[in-house]
Amino acid sequence: xxxxxxxxxxxxxxxxxxxxxxxxxxxxxxxxxxxxxxxxxxxxxxxxxxxxxxxxxxxxxxxxxxxxxxxxxxxxxxxxxxxxxxxxxxxxxxxxxxxxxxxxxxxxxxxxxxxxxxxxxxxxxxxxxxxxxxxxxxxxxxxxxxxxxxxxxxxxxxxxxxxxxxxxxxxxxxxxxxxxxxxxxxxxxxxxxxxxxxxxxxxxxxxxxxxxxxxxxxxxxxxxxxxxxxxxxxxxxxxxxxxxxxxxxxxxxxxxxxxxxxxxxxxxxxxxxxxxxxxxxxxxxxxxxxxxxxxxxxxxxxxxxxxxxxxxxxxxxxxxxxxxxxxxxxxxxxxx
Amino acid sequence: xxxxxxxxxxxxxxxxxxxxxxxxxxxxxxxxxxxxxxxxxxxxxxxxxxxxxxxxxxxxxxxxxxxxxxxxxxxxxxxxxxxxxxxxxxxxxxxxxxxxxxxxxxxxxxxxxxxxxxxxxxxxxxxxxxxxxxxxxxxxxxxxxxxxxxxxxxxxxxxxxxxxxxxxxxxxxxxxxxxxxxxxxxxxxxxxxxxxxxxxxxxxxxxxxxxxxxxxxxxxxxxxxxxxxxxxxxxxxxxxxxxxxxxxxxxxxxxxxxxxxxxxxxxxxxxxxxxxxxxxxxxxxxxxxxxxxxxxxxxxxxxxxxxxxxxxxxxxxxxxxxxxxxxxxxxxxxxx
Numbered sequence: 001x002x003x004x005x006x007x008x009x010x011x012x013x014x015x016x017x018x019x020x021x022x023x024x025x026x027x028x029x030x031x032x033x034x035x036x037x038x039x040x041x042x043x044x045x046x047x048x049x050x051x052x053x054x055x056x057x058x059x060x061x062x063x064x065x066x067x068x069x070x071x072x073x074x075x076x077x078x079x080x081x082x083x084x085x086x087x088x089x090x091x092x093x094x095x096x097x098x099x100x101x102x103x104x105x106x107x108x109x110x111x112x113x114x115x116x117x118x119x120x121x122x123x124x125x126x127x128x129x130x131x132x133x134x135x136x137x138x139x140x141x142x143x144x145x146x147x148x149x150x151x152x153x154x155x156x157x158x159x160x161x162x163x164x165x166x167x168x169x170x171x172x173x174x175x176x177x178x179x180x181x182x183x184x185x186x187x188x189x190x191x192x193x194x195x196x197x198x199x200x201x202x203x204x205x206x207x208x209x210x211x212x213x214x215x216x217x218x219x220x221x222x223x224x225x226x227x228x229x230x231x232x233x234x235x236x237x238x239x240x241x242x243x244x245x246x247x248x249x250x251x252x253x254x255x256x257x258x259x260x261x262x263x264x265x266x267x268x269x270x271x272x273x274x275x276x277x278x279x280x281x282x283x284x285x286x287x288x289x290x291x292x293x294x295x296x297x298x299x300x301x302x303x304x305x306x307x308x309x310x311x312x313x314x315x316x317x318x319x320x321x322x323x324x325x326x327x328x329x330x331x332x333x334x335x336x
Numbered sequence: 337x338x339x340x341x342x343x344x345x346x347x348x349x350x351x352x353x354x355x356x357x358x359x360x361x362x363x364x365x366x367x368x369x370x371x372x373x374x375x376x377x378x379x380x381x382x383x384x385x386x387x388x389x390x391x392x393x394x395x396x397x398x399x400x401x402x403x404x405x406x407x408x409x410x411x412x413x414x415x416x417x418x419x420x421x422x423x424x425x426x427x428x429x430x431x432x433x434x435x436x437x438x439x440x441x442x443x444x445x446x447x448x449x450x451x452x453x454x455x456x457x458x459x460x461x462x463x464x465x466x467x468x469x470x471x472x473x474x475x476x477x478x479x480x481x482x483x484x485x486x487x488x489x490x491x492x493x494x495x496x497x498x499x500x501x502x503x504x505x506x507x508x509x510x511x512x513x514x515x516x517x518x519x520x521x522x523x524x525x526x527x528x529x530x531x532x533x534x535x536x537x538x539x540x541x542x543x544x545x546x547x548x549x550x551x552x553x554x555x556x557x558x559x560x561x562x563x564x565x566x567x568x569x570x571x572x573x574x575x576x577x578x579x580x581x582x583x584x585x586x587x588x589x590x591x592x593x594x595x596x597x598x599x600x601x602x603x604x605x606x607x608x609x610x611x612x613x614x615x616x617x618x619x620x621x622x623x624x625x626x627x628x629x630x631x632x633x634x635x636x637x638x639x640x641x642x643x644x645x646x647x648x649x650x651x652x653x654x655x656x657x658x659x660x661x662x663x664x665x666x667x668x669x670x671x672x
Contacts, residue, residue, distance in 0.1 A: 003604075003631060005576065013574045015600045017630045018623060081622035114622075115630040147632045168629065238349045240341065264351045268339075278621070278639075285614070285621045285639060286417035286450075291353045293504065293642030294451040295339060296483045301639035303614075303621060306629030 002031055002098075002144030007117050009073070016143075017115035022073035024117040024141070030096040031144035035088040035107065037118070040134040041161045042084040044192075044258040045281040046077035047132040053079075058129025065134070069120050076114040082281035083113030084132070086140055087151065087161050098144055106157070108164045109140065110147035110312055117141040133158060133333075149312040158333050159326075160316065166194035166256075167315035169279045170201040171308035173254055176275055177205040182251035186210040186269050188236045189257035190228055191218035193329060194279055197315055198254050199227040200322045207252070212236060212245050221331070225324035239264035255280050255304075263287040270299045279304035338367055338434075338480030343453050345409070352479075353451035358409035360453040360477065366432040367480035371424040371443065373454070376470040377497045378420040380528075380594040381617040382413035383468040389415075394465025401470070405456050412450040418617035419449030420468070422476055423487065423497050434480055442493070444500045445476065446483035446648055453477040469494060469669075485648040494669050495662075496652070502530035502592075503651035505615045506537040507644035509590055512611055513541040518587035522546040522605050524572045525593035526564055527554035529665060530615055533651055534590050535563040536658045543588070548572060548581050557667070561660035573597035579604040591616050599624040606635045615640035 004016040007023050016022055028034045042050075042065075054060035069075050075083050090105045101107055109116055122137035142148055151160045177185060185202040189195040190211025199222075202209050211228035213219050219231050232245035236257040242265030246253075249271035255262050260282045267288070270276050276299055278288065288301050308314075319326050340352040343359050352358055364370045378386075378401075390396035405411050411419050426441045437443055445452055458473035478484055487496045513521060521538040525531040526547025535558075538545050547564035549555050555567050568581035572593040578601030582589075585607035591598050596618045603624070606612050612635055614624065624637050644650075655662050 013571075013576070014597065015575050015627065015630070017627045018575075018597060018600060081620065082626070111630045111632070112626040114626050145632055146630075239351050239354075240349070261350065261354060264354060281622050281625065283621045284417065285619045285624075286617050287354060288621075288639045289617065289642060290418070290448040290450050291351065292639075294351070294353045294447045294482070296447070296481055296643050297641070298643060298645055299641065301641055303624045303628075303637035303639060305633070305635065305637055306625060307632050307634060309634055 004115065004143035007141065017112065020072065022117045024073040024119040026119060026139040028092055028094050028141060030094045032094045033097050033099055033101060033142040034091045035109065035140040035142065036091045037086055037088040037136050037138045037140050039157070039161065040075060040084060040086045040113065040136050041165050042075070042132045042134060043080070043082040043281055044132060045080045046082045046084060048258060049077060049080050061129035062124050062127055066120060066124055069118055074113060074116055074118050080281060085109055085113060085161060085165050086116070087157055088140060091139070099142060099146060099148055101148055101150065106151045107148045108151060108161050109142060110149050110164055112306065147307065152316055155316070159329055162193055162329055162333060163315050163319050164312050166197060167311045168304060168306035168308055169194040169254070169256065170197040170318055171311035171314045172304060173198045173277060174201045174205055175308065176252055176277060176302070177202060177207055180251060180275055182207050184208045184210065184250040186212065186246045186250040186253045188212045188242065188253065188255050188262055188266060191222045192256055193332060195256035196225065196227055196325050196328045197318055198256060200318055200325050203227065210246055210250060212242060221328065225328055227324055236265055237261035239268050242266070243268040250274065252277065255283065258282050260284060264291045267292050267295055267297050267299055272298045275300040275302060277302045277304055340451065340479035343477065351451070353448065356408065358453045360409040360455040362455060362475040364428055364430050364477060366430040368430045369433050369435055369437060369478040370427045371445065371476040371478065372427045373422055373424040373472050373474045373476050375493070375497065376411060376420055376422045376449065376472050377501050378468045378470060379416070379418040379617055380468060381416045382418045382420060384594060385413060385416050397465035398460050398463055402456060402460060405454055410449060410452055410454050416617060421445050421449060421497060421501050422452070423493055424476060427475070435478060435482060435484055437484055437486065442487045443484045444487060444497050445478060446485050446500055448642065483643065488652055491652065495665055498529055498665055498669060499651050499655050500648050502533060503647045504640060504642035504644055505530040505590070505592065506533040506654055507647035507650045508640060509534045509613060510537045510541055511644065512588055512613060512638070513538060513543055516587060516611055518543050520544045520546065520586040522548065522582045522586040522589045524548045524578065524589065524591050524598055524602060526567070527558045527664070528592055529668060531592035532561065532563055532661050532664045533654055534592060536654055536661050539563065546582055546586060548578060557664065561664055563660055572601055575600035575604050578602070586610065588613065591619065594618050596620060600627045603628050603631055603633050603635055608634045611636040611638060613638045613640055
């Protein structure tokens with residue numbers, strides 16, 4: 001089965017993403033691809049949870065990542081429900097695989113680590129546990145119905161991975177702005193990776209952009225990048241503060257802040273008939289649904305789908321064309 | 337503040353829905369309304385969780401509901417994150433309230449119990465703990481920005497409450513079908529309350545309807561009601577079974593099953609470019625987002641907003657015009 005059902009150990013009958021445990025055996029089926037892993041990029045919400053739980057103790061964080069992968073056969077944080085992505089080199093391609101990759105290609109997996117069978121063989125000895133970027137050796141498996149992107153020659157692998165990690169956000173935002181003919185767009189977390197790409201795409205689509213950021217440092221960086229028409233500082237978890245920061249409600253609000261509790265501010269910031277796109281894995285479904293209802297807010301709320309056809313090339317193209325976005329990404333990676 | 341911030345005790349700064357604890361003091365502010373409570377209608381996901389936890393022991397279920405309300409100042413199930421609704425009689429209307437109600441009106445609150453300050457004064461002595469419908473005495477508070485519906489004269493209060501409880505689903509589904517010009521609609525949980533209303537509205541909007549139900553009894557009831565063009569039996573938590581039951585992928589899939597784990601079946605059942613509307617409070621945001629990504633599924637996923645302007649009248653009108661829907665509702669209420 002091309003969606004990886006044969007890899008599900010328990011519970012039976014669910015898809016790999018919903019499974020508690022996967023079979024990470026490096027032996028591939030005819031429609032599978034094996035990747036020799038080089039680096040994991042942990043989802044921001046997942047890494048944050050681990051870092052907070054272990055108070056920044058790198059050894060403890062590393063031990064827990066290893067334990068999760070060992071136990072579940074995938075890097076699927078059981079608390080946040082999120083994973084991340086990886087890069088590596090294609091090792092073997094099954095004769096029936098429909099993916100456009102060949103042995104030796106350096107690729108990024110564009111599906112979540114929460115459904116990717118993964119085996120770590122080096123004990124993560126080259127990782128200090130203090131960053132989302134995890135040098136790693138081991139094997140990962142891609143199913144028939146999957147997505148992988150060959151890494152571009154002109155970008156450092158870390159940079160490409162960071163872009164691929166959030167590439168659903170600009171592609172979906174672009175589509176929504178065009179479909180809805182949105183004139184104003186607010187981005188919560190506008191200085192981050194998905195946030196800066198989203199601001200860039202919103203402006204290119206012709207919208208007026210408002211960014212909400214955490215602090216002065218983020219404001220200054222974003223101001224220097226020139227990606228937003230307005231920038232305000234507010235705690236995205238404080239709905240009244242967000243609403244005041246955004247001011248006149250906007251047509252589209254995009255949530256790119258990876259902390260819980262940002263649903264209500266986003267709803268309040270959005271005009272009646274407008275759209276909220278949630279890209280944070282820390283989004284609570286009931287908080288969004290019941291919050292909008294409780295506020296009598298007639299807004300369309302989208303679960304940020306990490307897949308839009310062509311999303312990876314779209315985001316890389318945006319990065320190449322907008323130097324300010326590239327500079328923000330490179331600064332983030334350097335600081336990691 | 338019209339959104340109830342003065343009622344939030346902890347944590348400070350969040351909206352009432354996100355609060356851990358509300359002040360349920362019956363004394364109202366100038367823009368508030370006090371309701372004399374007659375009946376609570378617990379959210380299906382919430383009641384199911386409580387019933388399973390206590391293995392159907394009515395006394396234990398009642399005790400936990402009382403404890404939740406006492407502790408939180410609202411009926412906000414901390415496990416499911418969901419609440420329900422209530423009916424009662426308007427007791428006092430603050431001079432600055434914008435709501436179109438007057439003392440003596442029999443109303444249903446159309447906002448979730450998760451944000452409604454609630455005090456129970458009768459120990460729920462008239463409730464056996466064995467049904468979602470909870471006779472109750474006490475007081476509830478509505479804020480300025482809120483929604484309440486005066487109960488129609490021609491419907492029993494239990495019936496009106498049951499309709500109001502799910503009235504967001506048919507209104508939003510109708511809008512999506514018309515906007516997207518959808519020709520085919522699948523409803524998971526088609527025999528339930530929101531499911532049957534959704535099927536009725538989909539057919540009225542001109543779509544071909546497919547219902548997925550749990551068992552023969554539901555299939556037979558729905559067949560007799562004549563609301564679906566096709567009916568199949570499948571476990572909504574089994575993605576492959578749902579996909580096979582629906583067959584040719586549809587333009588719009590509506591999830592009306594109040595159990596966790598229905599995200600992936602809904603995604604697989606939906607055609608590329610189609611839309612999934614999640615109305616179940618048991619929906620997992622990461623499971624939906626990462627599941628679609630992992631399946632490379634280009635589907636739009638909507639958080640089912642419980643508020644659409646005019647939704648209550650829309651649903652009641654549908655119930656009046658489609659006797660089969662009314663019969664299904666009345667049978668459900670009688671069986672409760």
